[in-house]
Amino acid sequence: MALISIIEDFHPLNNARLLDRAAELVQPLHHHVKEPVGGFKLKERYSPEKEEVVLHKVPHLAMGKGENLCLDFGTHLVGYLTLDLSYTGSHPDAPAFLKLKFAEQISELSENTEDYDGWVSRSWMQEEYIHVDVLPAQLKLPRRYAFRYLKITMMDTSPKYKLVVKHAECLTETSADVGKIKPWTFDGSGSALSADEADRFGRIDEVALRTLANCMQDVFEDGPKRDRRLWMGDLRLQALTNYVSFRNMDLVRRCLYLFGGSRFPDGRVSACVFTEPTVQADDTYLFDYSLFYTVALEEYLSETDDEETLNELYDVAMQQIEMSLRKCERTPEGLVITEDAAKDAFIDWTEGLNKRAAAQAVLIFALRYGRRLARRKNDWSQANYLMEQLELLKKGALAMFWDAERELFVSDGQVSPASQIWMVLADILKPEEANRLMKKVRDALGGQEQSIDASGCPMLTPYMHHYYVAAMLRSGLKDEAREHILAYWGSMVDYGADTFFEAWDPAHPEASPYGGAAINSYCHAWSCTPAYFIRKGLI
Numbered sequence: 001m002a003l004i005s006i007i008e009d010f011h012p013l014n015n016a017r018l019l020d021r022a023a024e025l026v027q028p029l030h031h032h033v034k035e036p037v038g039g040f041k042l043k044e045r046y047s048p049e050k051e052e053v054v055l056h057k058v059p060h061l062a063m064g065k066g067e068n069l070c071l072d073f074g075t076h077l078v079g080y081l082t083l084d085l086s087y088t089g090s091h092p093d094a095p096a097f098l099k100l101k102f103a104e105q106i107s108e109l110s111e112n113t114e115d116y117d118g119w120v121s122r123s124w125m126q127e128e129y130i131h132v133d134v135l136p137a138q139l140k141l142p143r144r145y146a147f148r149y150l151k152i153t154m155m156d157t158s159p160k161y162k163l164v165v166k167h168a169e170c171l172t173e174t175s176a177d178v179g180k181i182k183p184w185t186f187d188g189s190g191s192a193l194s195a196d197e198a199d200r201f202g203r204i205d206e207v208a209l210r211t212l213a214n215c216m217q218d219v220f221e222d223g224p225k226r227d228r229r230l231w232m233g234d235l236r237l238q239a240l241t242n243y244v245s246f247r248n249m250d251l252v253r254r255c256l257y258l259f260g261g262s263r264f265p266d267g268r269v270s271a272c273v274f275t276e277p278t279v280q281a282d283d284t285y286l287f288d289y290s291l292f293y294t295v296a297l298e299e300y301l302s303e304t305d306d307e308e309t310l311n312e313l314y315d316v317a318m319q320q321i322e323m324s325l326r327k328c329e330r331t332p333e334g335l336v337i338t339e340d341a342a343k344d345a346f347i348d349w350t351e352g353l354n355k356r357a358a359a360q361a362v363l364i365f366a367l368r369y370g371r372r373l374a375r376r377k378n379d380w381s382q383a384n385y386l387m388e389q390l391e392l393l394k395k396g397a398l399a400m401f402w403d404a405e406r407e408l409f410v411s412d413g414q415v416s417p418a419s420q421i422w423m424v425l426a427d428i429l430k431p432e433e434a435n436r437l438m439k440k441v442r443d444a445l446g447g448q449e450q451s452i453d454a455s456g457c458p459m460l461t462p463y464m465h466h467y468y469v470a471a472m473l474r475s476g477l478k479d480e481a482r483e484h485i486l487a488y489w490g491s492m493v494d495y496g497a498d499t500f501f502e503a504w505d506p507a508h509p510e511a512s513p514y515g516g517a518a519i520n521s522y523c524h525a526w527s528c529t530p531a532y533f534i535r536k537g538l539i
C-alpha cells in the first residue's frame with residue numbers, strides 16, 4: 001500500500017505567529033563522542049559470516065582492494081562520523097575509493113541494496129561512495145547517520161599501498177537529556193511480576209527509551225534513518241512516552257506549533273511537516289493523523305496546564321474535528337464516516353485493510369479529547385455540541401458496524417483486529433462486551449479464534465500494537481497487556497534490537513511495508529511506547 005500524495009501547486013496555509021513561536025522553542029542538542037567497541041570482517045562482501053578482529057589491532061590493519069572492515073559502536077547511535085585514514089606501503093599513487101555502509105541492524109551489512117525495488121526512495125539508504133585523494137586524511141562526513149555498525153569496503157586502491165583506519169568516532173546528537181533517566185526498577189509491591197519478567201521489562205524499557213531519545217532531534221522525528229521528520233501519528237506516541245521520561249515539554253510544544261503553523265489551505269493539519277529549508281506542511285493528509293492533533297494537544301495540556309498554548313492552538317484543534325465531522329453522513333440511526341473519507345485514514349500498513357470502522361472509532365476517540373479541550377477553555381456550547389455529535393457517532397457506529405449476534409465489529413464485510421481495537425478505544429461498548437471482544441482478539445492473534453481475521457488483516461507495526469495494548473488495558477485485560485508487551489517487544493530484544501523497529505512480525509523478521517527490508521527503519525519512534533506503559537504503572 002504505497003502512501004504517496006502529490007498535489008500540484010500545493011500552497012500550505014502558513015501562520016507566521018505560530019511559526020515564530022515554534023522557532024522560539026528550538027531545543028538545544030546534547031552531544032557525546034562514541035568510539036567503536038568491536039570490529040569484524042565479513043568473509044565475502046555480503047556474506048553474513050564474519051571473522052572477529054581484535055579492536056586494538058584495527059589501526060594496523062591494512063585493507064587492500066575488495067576487503068572490508070566492520071566497526072561495532074556497541075549500540076544504536078545518531079550522529080556524525082569522523083574517520084582518521086592512513087596507509088601502509090609505497091606512496092599512494094591513486095585515490096582510495098571507499099564505500100561506507102551504516103547499519104542500524106547487523107543484518108543490513110549483508111544486504112546488497114541494489115536488490116531493493118520498493119516504493120520508498122532508495123536515497124534513504126545509508127551508504128556513501130567516497131574518493132580520498134590524499135592520505136593521510138581526516139574524513140568528516142557532513143551527513144547525520146543512524147547506526148550501530150559501520151562497514152568500510154575498500155572498493156579500489158593501487159598495488160602500491162593499502163588503507164589503514166587509524167581512528168573512528170561518532171559525535172552523537174539528541175535533544176533528550178539522557179542523563180535525567182534512571183533505569184526502571186520494579187519495587188515488587190502488589191504485583192504479579194516475577195523477577196525474570198521484571199528484568200525483561202527493564203530491558204524493554206531501556207531499548208524503548210533509547211528509541212525515543214534517538215528520535216528526539218530538532219523535532220520528534222519518526223526515525224533518524226528514515227523519514228527523519230515530524231509525523232503526527234508518531235508525535236502523539238512520542239509525546240506520551242516523553243511525559244514519563246525525558247519530559248522535554250517544549251519540544252512537544254514546538255511540534256504542536258509547527259503542525260498548527262503550516263497546514264493544508266483549508267486548515268486541515270497535515271500528516272507530516274517539513275522543517276527544512278523552511279517550515280512547510282507536506283501535501284499528505286491522513287484522516288486519523290489530523291485528529292491526533294486534537295488528542296495530542298489535550299494530552300500536552302493535561303501535563304502542563306499551559307494556558308497560552310491552549311489559547312493559541314485551540315481553534316486549530318477544533319477545526320480538525322469539525323472538518324472530520326463534515327466527512328460523515330447522516331443515517332437514520334446517527335452519523336457515519338463516508339467510505340471515501342475512511343480511505344484517507346492510515347490505521348496501519350496492512351494491505352487490503354478496510355478502514356471505515358477504525359476511522360469512525362478514531363473520530364469518536366478524538367471527540368472525547370475535543371470535549372475535554374472545550375471544557376478546559378470554558379467553551380460550553382462547543383462542549384455540548386461535541387457531546388451531541390459523539391452520541392450520534394456512537395449510535396451510527398453501533399448500527400453500521402456492530403454485529404450484535406456475533407459480537408464483532410464488521411467493516412464493510414471485513415472483521416479485522418484493527419476495527420475491534422479502535423472501537424474498544426472509542427468506548428462504545430459496555431465494559432463486559434469490550435472485555436469479551438478483546439479476549440477474542442487475543443485468541444485470534446494466537447490462532448485459536450477464527451471469527452476475527454487476524455491472518456488476513458494482520459497488525460504490521462508496533463504502532464498498531466500500541467493501540468492493541470491500550471485497548472486491552474481499557475477493557476480490563478491488564479495481565480494480557482503485560483504478556484503482550486513481553487512477547488512482542490521482547491521478541492525484538494531477543495532478535496538483537498538496540499532500538500525498536502518500525503515494522504515487526506516475529507514470524508517474518510524481513511517483513512517490510514515498503515517492498516524491501518533494506519529501507520526499513522530500525523529505530524522508529526512509534527515503537528517506543530512500552531516505556532510509557534511501564535513507567536506510567538499501567539502494566
Ligand code: RAM
Nearest residue numbers: 222226227231233234346
Ligand atoms: C512512514 C513514516 C511514519 C508514519 C507514516 C504514515 O513513512 O515513517 O512513521 O507515520 O509513514
